[in-house]
Amino acid sequence: MVRRHQGISVNAKQQQQPSSVGAVRSQYADFDSPFSFASGARLPSWRLAYESYGELNEKKTNAVLICHALSGSQHAAGYYEGGEESAGWWDNFIGPGKPVDTGDFFVLSPNNLGGCHGSSGPASPHPEDGKPYGSRFPVVTVEDWVRAQAALADRLGIQQFAAVVGGSLGGMQALRWAVDYPDRLRAAVAVAAAAKLSALNIAFNDIARQAILRDPHFHGGDYYGRGEFPRGGLGVARMLGHVTYLSGPAMAAKFGRARRAASARFDYETEFEVESYLRYQGAKFSGVFDANTYLLMTRALDYFDPAAECEGDLARAFAKAGGEFFLLSFSSDWRFPPSSSRELARALLAAGKRASYIEVQTEEGHDSFLLANPVYHEAVRAFMSRLAQTL
Amino acid sequence: MVRRHQGISVNAKQQQQPSSVGAVRSQYADFDSPFSFASGARLPSWRLAYESYGELNEKKTNAVLICHALSGSQHAAGYYEGGEESAGWWDNFIGPGKPVDTGDFFVLSPNNLGGCHGSSGPASPHPEDGKPYGSRFPVVTVEDWVRAQAALADRLGIQQFAAVVGGSLGGMQALRWAVDYPDRLRAAVAVAAAAKLSALNIAFNDIARQAILRDPHFHGGDYYGRGEFPRGGLGVARMLGHVTYLSGPAMAAKFGRARRAASARFDYETEFEVESYLRYQGAKFSGVFDANTYLLMTRALDYFDPAAECEGDLARAFAKAGGEFFLLSFSSDWRFPPSSSRELARALLAAGKRASYIEVQTEEGHDSFLLANPVYHEAVRAFMSRLAQTL
Structure with missing residues (x-):
């Protein structure tokens, strides 16, 4: 059937009523081998907290990685038992019948290294003295996060993600995935992201x-x-x-x-x-x-700048990137404005990549990426539906 | 002669090379009668620090009042003896041959009540116990400032200003002057001002x-x-x-x-x-x-909203205003954007006032009002020259 909504037409399967993934709980992956940061610092051992929604298929081809932004956590969807009000930060986006449909996909949502929701971070005990890392926790970069997420994928036997999806700082991780692990994702979805922060940011x-x-x-x-x-x-x-x-x-x-x-x-x-x-x-x-x-x-945000590795040539930075790209921005976003996403789209096309870009008209600013704007959600739903058809 | 600069033509007298007003010093006006604030609070006695540049003419018709913004002081022009690097905050704007030409005008520049450069403020001794006012100093409004400035004008025998001039919060004072003392100014010059702060501000x-x-x-x-x-x-x-x-x-x-x-x-x-x-x-x-x-x-900025006294009808708020108006804004100013000055201009015209508005193309944001943009300076120079011809 062809469904039309706000000017976007989608060839979609019979759509179910959107609902919650239900009660969820965090899981933990412990790594006993050291983690080396871009800075040169190391953690002797480390942990990632994560949640997952939906079922991993037998071929393990339907995994979607969700990357969180500045203040996010692994709790992207569903709710915690006994705390039904504790909806995940992207609960309108992930679930049965939602843009990232858990009827199609196994959704993996980790807390990033340095976080405060269960992954190794400044409040975690240092293995040497059992006291919190505090100021001893290394400054972390987007590259570090992506490498840690890849280790988690290895642990779960996921060789390739159907998509890596994120908004804002999460979108930067999706882009980094495409550059650092070109064979390990089929698509990067970067919402309200940028190739680098401006001086204002x-x-x-x-x-x-x-x-x-x-x-x-x-x-x-x-x-x-x-x-x-x-x-x-x-x-x-x-x-x-x-x-x-x-x-x-x-x-x-x-x-x-x-x-x-x-x-x-x-x-x-x-x-x-x-x-x-x-x-x-x-x-x-x-x-x-x-x-x-x-x-x-915030420091990881500051540092993100893949073009810097190629004398500022963003297209060259994307030359080795894998997968296709779906970029979205919001007209009223002045922290990660449409011009930033257009810069990304132009560079990806110049690099010969398959990239689509949609600018959504909203009044809600950067926060739009967390809101259920119908044009935004239908666009992602259409993109993800197409991916689901070829799992 | 007709001088042309950046598209603006000015009928001006033979212009002298711009120069500094030279060494200046602060003066002080002490008032022994109480000052009553809009809040109902009172100071039993109070002081205004001020500087002046140029000569008051015999008829006392050539006075220009300069109103400072958030972080300003009475030191608008010239320098302090022994500190030649201490140029006033609007030294490019006020002086011989400058837009506010001290060859034509007597320029009066007070420090506002609540300030920290010599006028009564939180650091001043409370007359009752000799200790600094500190938290006892009343919250002050633009109306309060304007009333205090009027008392200073009385003290100096100035019945009517040729112009009241200010940028940003200073421009709000110029507008308030026109509303509260319609007979006491011939012109209000409000640069990068607004009728009220937005929620963002x-x-x-x-x-x-x-x-x-x-x-x-x-x-x-x-x-x-x-x-x-x-x-x-x-x-x-x-x-x-x-x-x-x-x-x-x-x-x-x-x-x-x-x-x-x-x-x-x-x-x-x-x-x-x-x-x-x-x-x-x-x-x-x-x-x-x-x-x-x-x-x-900053609180005075928040409170400024003359239209609130007329159920939000800005034109009605300006109905009783006196003098003519010259408004300027800067294209890249996102704190006091051109739309705010246009709102002022429309309301003034709707109220039947004589008002001109210029939007200056700059990249320098709100700070432009302190910079020597030639279009901006020529426009003010032209306006002030015309006023000077009818002193």
């Missing part, structure tokens, strides 16, 4: 880091076990990040200049609705996320 | 404030005399402000992804040039500016 990252590094509870990164946590600085970092993931028009529509009280308070307490919202977001995040991980993730 | 201000308020050296605003100063938080606030005053393309052109070292450092020290630049700006600013003043200035 590096600046925002550094300001967020400074807010954390200057918090006296940070203790140089070795704050574990002190009963103090740099929540203030991490909250400011998150507030800043959050603002830049939205668009000005979306914020104007959502909050405008609305006040929580009828008249001016003449102080610095929460007065405008937008202040209330942001402080809530900052406080919530700083209660569940690790400041050291936030530092690591 | 309020959000950036609140994040900056949170960085200061959460600094443990802030001590609730009463940090004076403790040997501690919330420099860390104020530095982060300034870094954030600074980034948003630039444009993405300008930062890309100026810094790109240039590194200070050839290869990655794999830490959080200064690595990218843009980090180095921003941290330097933050450190420099936090060494000379008062954190309490930064809080006051």
Whole structure:
């Protein structure tokens, strides 16, 4: 049948009503051999936490790797038993009848190295002294993450992914996969990604880091076990990040200049609705996320720049890349704007790769990659459906 | 003669070579009667620091009031004796042969109430106990500033300004002057201003404030005399402000992804040039500016919204405004974008006022109002020359 939605036509099988993958739990892969980072640092042993949804087929050809962004985790879909409100961060995107359909695919979603949700990270015990790594945890790069994910794929017997999929920093991982393991994926789906951060983006990252590094509870990164946590600085970092993931028009529509009280308070307490919202977001995040991980993730973003290995020639950097590419961007995203995805698409085409690009009209800014915009979701669904037909 | 420059033609007198107003010094006006704030708070007595350049004519009709922005001071032009490098913040704009020509005008430049350059502010001694006001200093509004400036004009015998001129928050003061003292100015020149802050702008201000308020050296605003100063938080606030005053393309052109070292450092020290630049700006600013003043200035920005007094009808808010209006904006300014100045221009025209608007093409973002863009400067020069002909 041909289904039409918002101008996109899809040859799809009879589509089922989208639903949740249901209750999930994290699994853990422990590696006893050392992990060597791009920096030269090493972990003597390491662990990746991950979740999986759907069934791996017999030929192991239907695996999809989900790469998370700055503040993500392995919990991309479903919910935790007893916590039905704890939906995964991409639950609208992954599941039965959803764009990444677990009726077709085995979806693998790891927490990245340096994370704070079960993979080896700054809060993990150092094998030598059993104390948290803290400031001793190495600065990690996108290349490192991809190499660790490949080791996890080896462990699970997955030789080739049907697709590696991610948004923002996750999209950068999908691109890195195509360059570093050209034979191990059939497609890279990079949503709201970029070939590298701009000076503006590096600046925002550094300001967020400074807010954390200057918090006296940070203790140089070795704050574990002190009963103090740099929540203030991490909250400011998150507030800043959050603002830049939205668009000005979306914020104007959502909050405008609305006040929580009828008249001016003449102080610095929460007065405008937008202040209330942001402080809530900052406080919530700083209660569940690790400041050291936030530092690591932002630095990995800064460093990502595959063209730098080829004197800035992005097409040359993609010359050896494998698989086909599907790029999406959002019109109101000013952190990873459409121009960044167009730059990627042009370079991929110049490198002779098969690449498609869609710019989705939205008002929701960078955050759009997490939202259920129908054009965006239908486009990914169509792309993934085509992949599913040739598993 | 007709002089042509970048497409703007000006009927100007024989123009002299632009030069500095030379060595200047601050003056002080002390007021023994109380000052009542919009909030209802009062100062029993108060002081304004100011500088002046040029000569007040006999009829006292050639005075121009300069209103400073968030981080400004009374030191707008010239230099301090013995510190020839200490040029005023608008020295390219004010002086002999400059857009605001001190050969024509007597230029009056006060430091606003709540400031940290000599006017009554949080660091000033409270008359009751001689200790710094600190957290006791009232939250101040643009209306308060304008009323204090009017008292200074009274003190100097200036009944009517030829023009009230300001950029950014200074432009908001110029607009407020026209509404609150319609007979006391002939023209308002508002550069890169807005009728009100957007939700995005309020959000950036609140994040900056949170960085200061959460600094443990802030001590609730009463940090004076403790040997501690919330420099860390104020530095982060300034870094954030600074980034948003630039444009993405300008930062890309100026810094790109240039590194200070050839290869990655794999830490959080200064690595990218843009980090180095921003941290330097933050450190420099936090060494000379008062954190309490930064809080006051940003809150005054948040509160400015003359249309709110007329159910959001900006044209009605301007109905009683006096003088003519000259508005300028900069194409790459995303904090006070051209759309904000166009909104002002439309409302002024709808209110039957005489208003001109120029959008200047620049890559320099909001900071453009402080830079010597020739189109911008020629436009202001032309406007001010016309005013000078009818003094």
